[in-house]
Amino acid sequence: MAEKTYLQAISDGLRQELQRDDRVFVIGEDVGVYGGAFKVTLGFQEEFGPWRIIDSPLAETAILGACSGAAMMGMRPVAEMQFADFISCGWDHLVTVAAKQRFRVGTPVPIVVRLPSGGGFSGGPFHSQNPESSFAHIPGLKCVCPATPEDAKGLLVAAIEDPNPVLFFEHKHLYRRIKGEVPDERYVTPIGKARTHREGEDVTVITWGAMVYTADEAAKRLEADDVSVEVIDLRTVMPWDKAAVLASVRKCSKVLVLHEDTRTGGFGGEIAATIAEEAFEDLDAPVKRVCAPDCPVPFSPVLEKAYIPQVDDVVKGLRELAAY
Amino acid sequence: MAEKTYLQAISDGLRQELQRDDRVFVIGEDVGVYGGAFKVTLGFQEEFGPWRIIDSPLAETAILGACSGAAMMGMRPVAEMQFADFISCGWDHLVTVAAKQRFRVGTPVPIVVRLPSGGGFSGGPFHSQNPESSFAHIPGLKCVCPATPEDAKGLLVAAIEDPNPVLFFEHKHLYRRIKGEVPDERYVTPIGKARTHREGEDVTVITWGAMVYTADEAAKRLEADDVSVEVIDLRTVMPWDKAAVLASVRKCSKVLVLHEDTRTGGFGGEIAATIAEEAFEDLDAPVKRVCAPDCPVPFSPVLEKAYIPQVDDVVKGLRELAAY
């Protein structure tokens, strides 16, 4: 057990899997000598050689298609997108081939796609996106969005073990800012189980990724109002832990769904709709959503601040709910 | 005014626009000599020549990218995807370039993409999909889903006039099955305005595309129960007519959202969540969703019947709501 950054937890977890399982390999742009844009695979090529840490051409469909083919031949590929935003170039492969092959012909496609995602550092419209909602809608894919170093490692291991295509969203804003205790040994954090980040009684916040910390800050602020806020970290968006969410909603009777992606058609709508349908009688207020507004992620810091949900926005939403 | 099929209305509307506006051109696979997979552009190449009805190579990104470039140079391109399913191959262009260029640099991208979509004829997983939910989540794109011949023409004209990228979903199941009166002259059906397909008092169904007819059948069946069902045809999914939906919900106090796409993360969640948030006090029952289950569209007729929402499924949902 040692304190590690979120990034280090991912890196160490991945290295451990490469060490214990020959079938695991890494492919992506600049993952070799350079160690990846965020240095997650730094030093890996020296340790595992150029045929297990593979520098690919700049070609996302080739990367993902190659992963699927190799997976069908018994490998356990881990692809890195340089930024999650570039997954759009592999959309067709993922939704057409990887997501549907098991259903159509019984062929599992056990691949993991690592996706450095999220904003907060003026990355602009193409280096800041959170595309998990788009993929969560596609049957056959799984979407994992860890918020803590411990979960990042445990969920990465789970993703590699999983017999399905798993999109592993790593929030860039957490990479070096978030530290926590991470067990040294291998462990699996199950996909599909939420985590109570903070217990509370009055209002529930459902969220994931970097927004867990925004929610937590907001919850602290609400203490002054004597409102006790529960923060549920979904951990995985597909499958999502409906049981845990409904249990918390039933306890608090008021709920706020928070995500960094844009609002309309975002996965928050699915969660809110499900709560409103299945816990209708338990709700003391409408389910509130706090999300980014419906526009691309702006570059300028002042605009980006207006875009990404801030602690103030969550506080405001929570106060409204508390007062409802 | 003449009675026309849904397909004929689209075809005639498109031809009219080609005749009146030099800037309009058509590009797609087999749209020329062959007249398109569904014969929407039959005879067009003879009338307008090979540089306005352009047979493209089999390359969706080239088609859509070419449309965007031409649009920026003042043209009004209308692309045809052979089946809506193949739009996945142009996902990156649409979400990365077309959707964001106006926001980023002020450059409008007035393109129309025609998308023969929907199931019901054993087209299987790749010739039956309804991908509108995926695109409705992307700020900058518009999604149009006409249900009647009259709307199909009027909305196509509106789409071509619109200064934004518009995805025009034509439901294949309606092409030749649905007929209606269509004005001969040019007219514009505004994007973003819903249509009351059937008036009712007790339960509202919100839907679009081919499901309008399924809802209507179900509504007829509910007459026997003395339950009066209102059917709102959304017509356009992005932007969607929230005002009309909320007005109907406030009237009936019970609502069912129906779509042919899969449930989880489908646009029905957005609508249901919005209703539950903004009409919380007006609801006498939880918003119910009837959608396809979370799997690819199956080929076999017995499976496809279990997949696509049937009149029976809607009737069941409506009865449950009525009894709530």
Add this chain to the structure above:
Amino acid sequence: MAVREAEPVGSFNEVREAGLDRDDLLAIYRHLLVTRGIEERGHILYKQGKIPGSFYTGRGNEGAAVGVATAMGPDDVGTPLHRDMGVHVTRGVEPWRIFAQYMGREDGPTRGRDGNVHMADAKLGMIAMVSHLPAMLPVAVGCALAFRIREERRVAVGWFGEGSAARGDAHEAMNLAGVRRLPVVFVCDNNQWAYSTPTHLGYAVEHLADRAAAYGFEGVVVDGTDVLAVYREAKAAIEKAREGGGPTLLELKTLRMEGHAVHDDAFYVPKELFEEWARRDPIERFRTWLFENAELRGEEEDEIAARVKKILNDALTRAEDSPQPDPATLLEGVYATPEDLDTPHHK
């Protein structure tokens, strides 16, 4: 690297050198007949309303498909497409399962989840195509990558049409394979039409095989109606890949002898072209060759024909007995379970 145009196969000796004995030749003949028979019967089934959806055939492409499949080793894998029924047949898929697939029955390889040639038996090293073309090429390259990583002497074969050669997937796949010299053979079924689109609206080179040069490997143009020439060139390319020589692009020239699918009468294809290529029918051509070079006699021919007929009749009966899939199971296979990984496929 200039493209090479392959010679036709002349003598029995020549194919013997390439690894085929007389039994192999008769097996090829049988596969050709079964392939065409399946598609002809399928067409009838379709007209009888027993096949839902649409219906595609590979008429004219049987020699190309069977030729390549015959050249593959037992542990090699491939991603055949909608004109490549002959590959499935040659690899040993039981015809009744193909009919069951056509009809959307429980015993088809996709259990009614998908239709027509969207199928494959993983145990036979085949990977099922998707509609989106040529989306399986990057997957074939991935198979080859696995073989290269594990240093196995196996080869992947990826098919595509000359029309879909225009798509980015073809480029990304061939480029990655070229850069890494992976053991993969790209097979372009050039049947001169992509639905209604002629080749000059799809590409602007003389031979599609010219593309190989853009990726640093060899391109070979082969007459796709000459099953033995196809076999010989495929064999050479596959063995080259197996020995570490990297990819090859084979362009197999044929004519699509029917419409794009059953609904299409191919009015846009000049009649004379059909007539010209009808004279080069791959099965008839091979039959003549067998008569002239391998002492095929009328009696033996009849025997083979009878055997093929029986296979098809039995297959049809058995397929029609296959149950409809159970709608209650619809949601079962969307996500894989860990047990799914215990397949030969994922070995």
Add this chain to the structure above:
Amino acid sequence: MAVREAEPVGSFNEVREAGLDRDDLLAIYRHLLVTRGIEERGHILYKQGKIPGSFYTGRGNEGAAVGVATAMGPDDVGTPLHRDMGVHVTRGVEPWRIFAQYMGREDGPTRGRDGNVHMADAKLGMIAMVSHLPAMLPVAVGCALAFRIREERRVAVGWFGEGSAARGDAHEAMNLAGVRRLPVVFVCDNNQWAYSTPTHLGYAVEHLADRAAAYGFEGVVVDGTDVLAVYREAKAAIEKAREGGGPTLLELKTLRMEGHAVHDDAFYVPKELFEEWARRDPIERFRTWLFENAELRGEEEDEIAARVKKILNDALTRAEDSPQPDPATLLEGVYATPEDLDTPHHK
């Protein structure tokens, strides 16, 4: 069609024939200096914390960018990339707006919506790049398609890097352009690295320009540090396209003289390579050429340098005065309004 390797430009006469007089040459020199100056100042601004996000430069590529832009006609359009600041400068973008863009201010071409070189002035015929490479190539082809449909004598220029040549978009764009012989020139800035990836891991041909043959048009390899050779070849390709001769692929060979972006020290590039290419610095090279061939004198040079310095200083001051964008306007520009279509762009 084999690829052609362009000769360097020797004499003043040669460029005069290609259409440049002495004033043009001095303008080129100025553009080169302004280009480098903007990027050098940008780097300082970045270190001062005045530029948010990341920061990219095109050091080593100034000659390539300015050379091509100089060859473009006033009504031609283009989609320059992150190494092509020289294109914006040559087309006449005011430097203060570029600094405003860097700093995310209201007066940058994207009004703070996007950053760094993700910008373009539509009035100058430029189309703003997206990050996704080379997603603008199909767009450039679309511009050319519009010109072809309307039978205008205009040409589109599409830029891409040798790394992003591996992506499907490059293929689909070049193929469509080749099939339809559209008036478009493809410019590959081959700076030998794609982030940390060397060319042999990106493609397996000798010259990227070899790809042109796969699409039925000519490829030309040019020394990208020779601004005049670039100009001459770009001019020839553009005029050929204008005359209906179809596309050309120009490969401009340079070395990316800095890291991929400001955070990258390029440890993976051999020192000797940097040293070798430092000796071929495009600006120094052109300066020497001007001294030797066009009677540039020290005095005149100083004058130009002073003018450039003033332009940059004034630009910086003005840019720093530009206001931050107003967050209240964030949602205003997501969808276009009909009035937006009344632009020269959409004429």
